[in-house]
Amino acid sequence: MVATSPYQCLTLSLLILPPLLLTTYFMAAFPSPPAPVFINPSLASLPPTAKSWSIYPEDYYPGGGYAPLPSGKVRYWLMGPEKGKKVILIHGLSIPAIIWKDVAPTLAARGYRVLVYDLYGRGYSDAPLTTYSTNLYTTQLALLMQYLRWEKANIVGVSMGGAIAAAFTAQYPYLVDDGVALIASAGLMESSDISRTAKFMSSPLVQMLTASKPVQMYLQRLTNQSASPDQAPSNPILDIVRIQSAHLPGYNNALSSSLRDGPIRGEINSFRSPGFENKRVLVLHGTKDRTVNPKYASQITALLPQSSKKKLITIDGAGHDLSVSHGLEVSEALLDLLDGSSWKTLS
Incomplete structure (x- = not known):
């Protein structure tokens, strides 16, 4: 029998006790309560002299208001008669609700009750410092409808908004009326x-650098220079994108997180969800779309349940921002969808 010296016992204790105590601590430790979500400001925080107020003011549409939701305030506008059939328009990745400038008033003038709003991180909605996942966007819309006491509505989305519309229909089919429109839809x-540039710019390290004060000041200077009187007239839609990128700390994070974690990709199950059954579904795409390949329009149509009344419309020669470049055609297609009389025999 081998005798153990006091020195050896002490050595063994020093080797065994610390890991044992640490393990016990981590197993028994209770986590701290989660920190509140940090909220970055919206376009509403910019001074009245900012160019954004002349391009896309807070009262750009009538019937504006703010919904105080858990992840921040959401800016929305309501147009058209209160008793009209309800329609919700969802914008895409980078351009806020100004993208519906031609379509929303047209639908409202034809008797529909139209809701447009800015997604989190864009326009006049707050920008929570969080992951911009599909669930963030679908929950935002569900809570906004609850705030407005809307029980059901027709859902229309463009670009990333199309993917949000599909996910919303899959998750909350009881909130979706008879019509769904997926315009130049991502998903x-x-x-x-x-692109490699977009992937690089959306990386966490680059986002940390672009959020720094020196880079923000540089972007703001570039934006101010582009707004000088001796410059050629610019595109208001592109200007509002540049202003958000330069002046809103949460905007670039919202875009990059949406690319990495959001509904741009991976929504195949949403498109083939039973939530689309027995609904009229319009898939609208331009043949020259360089942002979302036109091939995805036919793939989305094929994924939709057989019981849905689906219609694929392509606009020859059109690019990605259909609601701006082809507002009349988009409006007419939506009016046909909402009326529904020509969809009864579709399969």
Whole structure:
């Protein structure tokens, strides 16, 4: 029998006790309560002299208001008669609700009750410092409808908004009325569809650098220079994107997180969800769309349940921002969808 010296016992204790105590501590330790979500400001925080107020003011549409939701305030506008059939328009990745400038008033003038709003991180809605996942966007819309006491509505989305519309229909089919429109819809894009520049710019390290004060000041200076009187007239839609990127700390994070974690990709199950059954579904795409390949329009149509009344419309020669470049055609297609009389025999 080998005798153990006091020195050896002490050595063994020093080797065994610390790991044992640490293990016990981590197993028994209770986590701290989660920190509140940090909220970055919206376009409403910019001074009245900012160019954004002349391009896309807070009262750009009539019937504006703010919904105080858990992840921040959401800016919305309501147009058209209160008793009209309800329609919700969802914008895409980078351009806020100004993208519906031609479509929303047209629908409202034809008797529909139209809701447009800014997604989190865009326009006049707050920008929570969080992951911009599909669930963030669908929950935002569900809570906004609850705030407005809307029990059901027709859902229309463009670009990333189309993917949100599909996910919303899959998750909350009881909140979706008879019509769904997916315009230049994302949702099935592959990683290879996203440019290397976009992937690089959306990386966490680059986002940390672009959020720094020196880079923000540089972007703001570039934006101010582009607004000088001796410059050629610019595109208001592109200007509002530049202003958000330069002046809103949460905007670039919202875009980059949406590319990495959001509904741009991976929504195949949403499109083939039973939530679309027995609904009229319009898939509208331009043949020259360089942002979301036109091939995805036919793929989305094929994924939709057989019981849905689906219609695929392509606009020859049109690019990605259909609601701006082809507002009349988009409005007419939506009016046909909402009326529904020509969809009864579709399968």
